Amino acid sequence: MSNPTELEWLSLCDKDDLIPGSGIAAWLDGEQIALFYLPGIGNEVFALSNHDPIANANVIARGITGSLEQQPVVASPLYKQHYRLDDGSCLEQPELTLKCWPVRLSGNRVEIGSDSPQVNAA
């Protein structure tokens, strides 16, 4: 496991760009990142790949967030599979996992830790 403090933190957007209880997408060097903001829940900000592997479309940021069995999740807007916000794993098809980034709020900025695609910052 890599240590979050060794990550390079890149600024993605403002905190004001986030939508409470919902998601937006950001661009990072050819990667599409879905950012979710759940005030008061765990790390508050979550970053998953925006690519839905089942639909083969970049739409994850446009899904509905919520919780299933106390785990924060997002539902794909196309075929409604649920992915855990903490680690990107798919509840319906365990063999699928969305790429997942460490992410943090730093003042008014939303920062993402690059080079550690497997683990979250928490």
Add this chain to the structure above:
Amino acid sequence: MSKQQMIVIGNGMVGHHFVEQFLASDAAADYQLTVFGEEPHVAYDRVHLSDYFNGSDADALCLAKPGFYDQDGVTLQLDEQVTGIDRDAKQVITPKGRYDYDTLVLATGSYPFVPPIPGNDNEAGLVYRTLDDLDAIRDAAARSKIGVVVGGGLLGLEAANALKSLGLKAHVVEFAPQLMGVQLDGEAGELLKSKIEDLGVTVHCSKATQQIVAGDSCRYKMEFSDGEALETDLIVFSAGIRPQDALGRESGLELGERGGIVIDSQCRTSDESIYAIGECALWNGQIFGLVAPGYTMAKTLAAYLNDEAAGFTGADMSTKLKLLGVDVGSIGDAHGRTPEALIYKYSNQAEGTYRKLVVSPDNKQLLGAVLVGDNSYYDTLLQYALNGLELPEQPDSLILPAMEGAAPALGADALPETATICSCLNVTKGQIVEAIDAGAVTVADVKEVTAASTGCGGCAALLKNVVDSELEQRGVEISNDLCEHFAYSREELYHLVRVEGIASFDELLKRYGKGLGCDICKPTVGSILASCWNDHIHELPHVGLQDTNDTFMANMQKNGTYSVVPRVPGGEITPKQLIALGMVADKYQLYTKITGGQRVDLFGATLNQLPLIWGELIDAGFETGHAYGKSLRTVKSCVGSTWCRYGVQDSVGMAIRLENRYKGLRAPHKIKFAVSGCTRECAEAQSKDIGVIATDKGWNLYVCGNGGMKPRHADLFATDLDDATLIQYIDRVLMFYIKTGDRLQRTSVWMENLEGGLAYLQDVVINDSLGLGQQLEQQMEHVVATYQCEWKSAINDPEKLKRFRQFVNDEREDPDLQVVEVRDQLIPA
């Protein structure tokens, strides 16, 4: 041992029931069954024959499960009338040959009696008994304006109702001084007459028809013995039925004086190899013109042939029915013929209700009852009568309006195990309890196991009471929780939001739920909040609740782009608007297709493009079409009287008015409308949630149809409405649906799940039986008054537009989108 040959003549309701019962018994293994049916159809539900005019086709009425007559041991020969029985040779004769039998069962039913009135042929001599009869009536009606039913009994009134639903002006001509003389007393008959006349059916009592001649203004003229006459285009005879006993007569079986094949308590005729069941059979001097006694005979005979002790002991002839919202009920000794019987009556002219009890001389037992105007008393009274329950000290408390001092309705718990709950299929409370003990946990389960309430359906409410109370006693809780976050059904959540004035998902979750919510409860609550308060769906507390389609006010397609459907009310569009649409589509290279709802769908818009596209559409005068919402979609229309030579009303005008009224209304599922300008029905209104068809007097309203995966014909709800009443009824139906519908439940399934179905909905909406009418209208008024075009509001609000970007930190489009050109347009690669 070779198998015994059994032949059943008649594949009607009772014949079929017998075959079902017999094949399920052990004795079936010893027999080879051959069933002859004169009609071309497999046994169907004659009791619900009239549904054939309300959208049910022959398949929906079929009584046999698919493949039933393909199983071993039984052959069904349809369209083959048995023309004779050779009792010496033990053979039956048909035009195709002779067939041996060891055991013969006659289940030939009855035929409609047509009085020998000169001129009663062709369209002046129709009857109402079989599917083919109904086809003939439908044919004749298409060429008619006025129709007469001869006979004011139960079936005659049903036939009159059917004529009315076919768009005819209907008359009933009755020989006796009153309607339904068998079941009702004079006072009840009089009240029924006035109620039926209020519905636009003209009733002529004490009229004897002498002859039918060519008419002046219509095809025919009926001349009565009192010198009066009535002009009509068709005549349906419903002057009673006669047992179909011709085969018995010709082969010398013992018949009753006035017909009917005499049987004993084992259903055996005077020939010991021949049995008779159903309406052709005469038991103890009685013919039974209802299906329940026939079913009991079928069961009795099947059991007897299986060497079980069984005997037919007569049957209850109580009936209740509802014709266009008029309740009529008759139980047991309705006329009070029992010597020294005591009579109690309650009559209320203001309300148009009448109730009578016939009670034993000791004042302890209910012998009979008559109800007009309100059948809610029927179940309780029937239970008292059937089960010989001791009456309360003041029997009239059972028929007084519910106020202090009136006896409460008989609860399911008070019924003995032997109480018959379903008299069609003869299911007792004990059998229902047994089914629940064996694991049934819903009304549907119980129906499946016991067949209760699968006949006329009149006992549905009572059945539900019994099932619920039994489950409750066993501590079973039936979960209709919406999801893991709310232990409430959609209907309960709607109620909470309304009554407690809850304005946001978070508030509802905090007070009544747990967790964070999910993709099930969030859109559901979002929709409820919109139905109740009608805030913009993008107001901050609501924005995260919406499905992506609602969020971006467009329909997401498989590659993540959206389609855009501007509203085109009624499908009417000016050339200028059409050009504007084309210009926008061309500019943004949108794939363009005409929808089934008479508008234009523009595909392939990216998030970044949506606000630009809508800016231009709004400038051209378009509004959002809500194709993305669980809400009103379109009101389809034909041109109607504006252009069409057949149109009788302005269907386009009405369609536009309706679409503008209900646009933006959020509901449990999408809602589609159509308005047709005449009965040719070019707008296909009968396949919509709300269908409106013009008549020369106004509008016929159809409800709860849909196309799609499981198409359902809409049901005729009310006829000849003026504009204001039409809109009032639609307001009420839709708001009641929004109030009580389940999540993602179309109106069709919703109505089918309402206890009492169509009749119940009519009662709620037309008679305001729940006293909700005004409230529902006010709630609709609020939604109508607070309508806003969601795109217009969004375009003017930079906060709301923030999300319309593929990337929050970059201007580019999604680089993975690939398109190819097909038939000169772009589609996803």
